[in-house]
Amino acid sequence: MTLIDHxxxxxxxxxxxxxxxxxxxxxxxxxxxxxxxxxxxxxxxxVSTAAFQATLGEAIERRRAATGGASGDLRLGTSRxxxxxxxxxxxxxxxxxxxxxGVMAHDRNNRDLEQLMQxxxxxxxxxxxxxELMRSRAGTLRAAxxxxx
Amino acid sequence: xxxxxxxxQGGGGVNPLSPPQRAKGPVEDGAFRDMLMxxxxxxxxxxxxxxxxxxxxxxxxxxxxxxxxxxTAKADTAFRLLQQVRNKxxxxxxxxxxxxx
Amino acid sequence: MYGALDIATSGMIxxxxxxxxxxxxxxxxxxxxxxxxxxxxxxxxxxxxxPGNPSARSPRGQxxxxxxxxxxxxxxxxxxxxxxxxxxxxxxxYIREPNIDSTTEQIDAMEAVRAYxxxxxxxxxxxxxxxxxxxxxx
Numbered sequence: 001m002t003l004i005d006h007x008x009x010x011x012x013x014x015x016x017x018x019x020x021x022x023x024x025x026x027x028x029x030x031x032x033x034x035x036x037x038x039x040x041x042x043x044x045x046x047v048s049t050a051a052f053q054a055t056l057g058e059a060i061e062r063r064r065a066a067t068g069g070a071s072g073d074l075r076l077g078t079s080r081x082x083x084x085x086x087x088x089x090x091x092x093x094x095x096x097x098x099x100x101x102g103v104m105a106h107d108r109n110n111r112d113l114e115q116l117m118q119x120x121x122x123x124x125x126x127x128x129x130x131x132e133l134m135r136s137r138a139g140t141l142r143a144a145x146x147x148x149x
Numbered sequence: 150x151x152x153x154x155x156x157x158q159g160g161g162g163v164n165p166l167s168p169p170q171r172a173k174g175p176v177e178d179g180a181f182r183d184m185l186m187x188x189x190x191x192x193x194x195x196x197x198x199x200x201x202x203x204x205x206x207x208x209x210x211x212x213x214x215x216x217x218x219x220x221t222a223k224a225d226t227a228f229r230l231l232q233q234v235r236n237k238x239x240x241x242x243x244x245x246x247x248x249x250x
Numbered sequence: 251m252y253g254a255l256d257i258a259t260s261g262m263i264x265x266x267x268x269x270x271x272x273x274x275x276x277x278x279x280x281x282x283x284x285x286x287x288x289x290x291x292x293x294x295x296x297x298x299x300x301p302g303n304p305s306a307r308s309p310r311g312q313x314x315x316x317x318x319x320x321x322x323x324x325x326x327x328x329x330x331x332x333x334x335x336x337x338x339x340x341x342x343x344y345i346r347e348p349n350i351d352s353t354t355e356q357i358d359a360m361e362a363v364r365a366y367x368x369x370x371x372x373x374x375x376x377x378x379x380x381x382x383x384x385x386x387x388x
Contacts, residue, residue: 011196012203019207020383027379028254028314032301034372035261035316037365038268039299050209057208069200113368120375127379129214133203133221135386140225143232 006071007141014074015060016134021090022052022082023127029094030120037116040107045094046119047081055079188234192227199224253311254376260303260315261369267318268297268362272355279350282338289338292348294324324349 026047036042055076063072076082083091097110104110202220205211275294284290303315326349334343 011200015204031257031372032314034368053209060204124375128382
């Protein structure tokens with residue numbers, strides 16, 4: 001690993017990057033479900049955040065075992081819902097049900113608007129927390145590099 | 150650190166023919182280095198704790214954002230303090246180097 | 251970069267189209283004559299929604315969102331009212347009136363407004379994420 005690698009994948013930066021990408025892609029899915037709130041026969045689909053957290057946790061453990069956790073690339077294992085495209089960007093395939101209560105409306109749409117709104121609020125919260133943490137860690141790194149606190 | 154150069158106690162002035170005596174005070178040789186290393190190790194540990202806290206937050210093993218923010222802030226403050234200490238030590242070293250004896 | 255906003259916008263456009271259709275139905279609840287003045291009772295219009303957004307910029311974006319596939323005429327039978335003195339009465343003395351029930355239309359309108367607001371909330375969340383992401387560089 002080069003010197004640059006040690007800086008760009010230092011500490012918690014790779015895992016934060018994964019979380020940020022996951023939250024951004026999940027926002028698309030939630031917006032799609034909200035856009036189709038009146039579409040007959042539409043079934044809400046979501047990705048499981050618990051499954052993503054488990055996959056991320058395993059990748060972090062592997063990285064810790066390999067390099068002690070202070071640096072090193074993070075490689076997510078294969079999973080049903082989380083994948084990567086050719087340019088390395090995260091791609092989500094929703095396979096979980098979005099509508100929670102199993103109630104179907106008369107137009108065969110299993111809409112659950114309140115759950116969607118809560119999911120949107122949570123997702124934005126996750127994105128903001130991860131971005132702020134990344135900003136803070138990157139700031140510390142920059143301070144170390146430029147020698148100015 | 151009371152009188153490292155012997156200015157206060159005198160000792161009959163400095164003899165230019167004999168090498169200067171090293172003051173045997175409470176400051177032992179290398180004590181400063183040990184103190185610095187201890188602080189560096191602690192800063193390192195705080196950084197590792199912060200990294201682990203952030204990762205645990207993301208994997209769902211902890212759910213207290215405030216705790217993670219505190220750990221991160223602690224690690225940052227400790228690092229910047231160490232950085233300033235290093236800067237001051239460097240400055241002092243450079244000053245001493247440039248002193249004409 | 252702008253793909254996510256397309257999704258919420260398509261939802262807003264679809265709900266507003268629905269609202270336009272509902273407004274037209276309410277306005278024409280009693281319309282018996284067509285534009286040429288002939289006896290042709292107004293038929294209820296329905297907006298048909300379907301997932302997907304053909305006006306999205308990327309093929310991936312075109313699979314997400316919602317569109318108004320068509321605006322169809324409701325084939326439910328007209329309401330019959332007994333009025334033998336009317337010039338439009340048929341052989342048994344009934345005139346046919348538009349198959350529109352204003353109560354149903356108003357409830358549909360409320361639902362369309364609620365769905366529109368939900369899409370606005372989604373758009374705000376997306377904008378907040380985008381501007382928050384930019385702060386990574388600052």
